[in-house]
Amino acid sequence: MSELRNDLAALKIERSHHHHQTPKRWPLFLLLPAALFLGGAYFLKFQNRPVEVTTAKVSKSEVSAESVSAANAGAPLLTASGYIVARRKAVVSAKIQGRLSTLRVEEGSRVREGEVIARLEDRDYLAQVERAEAAVQRAQADLAEAQRQARVAEGLTKQQIGTKDTLDAAVSRVSVSEAALRQAKADVEFYRAVLANTEIRAPFSGIVVKKMAEVGESVAPIPPGVNISTASGAIVALADLDTLEVEVDVAESNVAKLGPDQPAEVSAEAFPDRKYKGRLRQVIPTADRTKATVQVKVTILDKDKDLKPEMSARVQFTEKAAPAAARPTGAPPVMQSVVTAPESAIVSRDGKTVAFEILEGRVKARVVEVASRNGGVARIKSGLYGGETLVDAPGKELKDGDPVRVKAN
Secondary structure, three states: OHHHHHHHHHOOOOOOOOOOOOOOOOOHHHHHHHHHHHHHHHHHHHHOEEEOEEEOEEEEEEEOHHHHHHHHOOOEEEEEEEEEEEOOEEEEEOOOOEEEEEEOOOOOOEEOOOOEEEEEOOHHHHHHHHHHHHHHHHHHHHHHHHHHHHHHHHHHHHOOOOOHHHHHHHHHHHHHHHHHHHHHHHHHHHHHHHHHOOEEEOOOOEEEEEEOOOOOOEEOOOOOOOOOOOOOOEEEEEEOHHHEEEEEEEEHHHHOOOOOOOEEEEEEOOEEEEEEEEEEEEEEEEEEOOOOEEEEEEEEOOOOOOOOOOOEEEEEEEOOOOOOOOOOOOOOOEEEEEEEEEHHHOEEEOOEEEEEEEEOOEEEEEEOEEEEEEOOEEEEEEOOOOOOEEEOOOOOOOOOOOEEEEOOO
């Protein structure tokens, strides 16, 4: 037992007085008030900032009837969604069945009208043309011989050596030979046309948007009414990107709002920051009973190489500028409501023109459209209605949703 005690004593660890002491830690109940104090100071300094305010005003001003019409022009009427399509498009196939021997285009290739874009194997058709041309030469020789015999028979008949039946038979052979020559020449034209069909040409100038066959594949004519997406035998799909338009579905109840050449603004989902001018081209004269909509086609007037068929797009139809009616002499002036705000309250944020309205202690960024600026006053076309309390000269650090307090005078 004594030996066991000695062994345990030898294993005892002596604690040195020079061992490093654990550093003291501040109690949590002391750190929490300090953090709250610092956070509150930051909030008061950077968030609940004092601001000076101004007011958007609305007033009446005398304007011309033409100005009223121009101001109303461009007002949003209705919005619809759809897809960009090429008005002029085609799936190109061969006129005859054959095996593709040459393909000169890829997706994105630009082609001109009449340009050869592909060829079929043509050795058989070349041989047929050569046979037809040989048949023409034989028919020409037969005709020459028949004509010679007819002249001989005619001379003998005049000399009363030959009979009239012999002459008539010779003349008939001439007629048969002439018909045979005409047929041989027609055969040559036919086989040359078939040979020409081995060259597939672009029906119009445009861009290849889809390649649907490769060299070595068999292609064939595509009959009308066949689903192009599932049909085989086509070679390429071609589109004229200069004829891009947007097909949108408009609710039946809104179709009556649209008129001929209705102006529109087009935006593609792929480029939301770009706007394109458009014009109503056609309202399809039938409705979709399942969706209660009518398809409308809008021509894109602005050209952009980045726009592609089948892109999603939105169309906002706008009011047309109505012609101003002539006012009789002595008629009262035309009065129009005008909203104005100090230029100092109108700033730029992320490429947009905005004004910060104060609502319940926070600022709301209002996107505005400025019609004109004059003498430190901005005339507002849209975005404000008058009477809004705005931040005057907002700093660059102010952003939508920040809490503010009105600075005391």
